[in-house]
Amino acid sequence: MxxxxxxxxxxxxxxxxxxxxxxxxxxxxxxLTCSGNVLGIIVPGEKKFFKNISGDESIFVPWKNIVKIGxxxxxxxxxERSGGNVVCPAPRDC
Structure with missing residues (x-):
């Protein structure tokens, strides 16, 4: 455990x-929130072939979407993703 x-x-x-x-x-x-609570994690997005032209976006994963930490x-x-990364609301500034 x-x-x-x-x-x-x-x-x-x-x-x-x-x-x-x-x-x-x-x-x-x-x-994190200003009070130190975890909002979520940020993971790499899908790599684009022409990185300099289109870039790659990171994916924000809300903490509630974490099923298991093994x-x-x-x-x-x-x-499901349709042609790109999941669009999640970005954390707000404090």
């Missing part, structure tokens, strides 16, 4: 969407 984790330990785990089985990569960042992976549940 997993006990408390540090951010460094979390970002070493692979993030997998259980909806489509895709590996999204490792956590890039974490969004020894090797973090399982999340995001809806």
């Amino acid at each position: 997993i006990s408390d984790l540090t951010f460094c330990e979390l970002r070493e785990k692979e993030v997998v969407n259980i909806t489509d089985g895709k590996k999204l990569g490792r956590i890039l960042d974490m969004a 020894e090797d992976a973090i399982l999340i549940e995001l809806g």
Whole structure:
């Protein structure tokens, strides 16, 4: 059973969407409220062929969408993606 984790330990785990089985990569960042509550995690978006032209977007995963944090992976549940990354509301400034 997993006990408390540090951010460094979390970002070493692979993030997998259980909806489509895709590996999204490792956590890039974490969004917090001004009072320190976790809003969610930020993972890499799909890589674009012409990165300099179209760029790649990160995916914000709300904390409520994290299903399980295991020894090797973090399982999340995001809806089906249609031609791109899931659009989630960005965290607001404090």
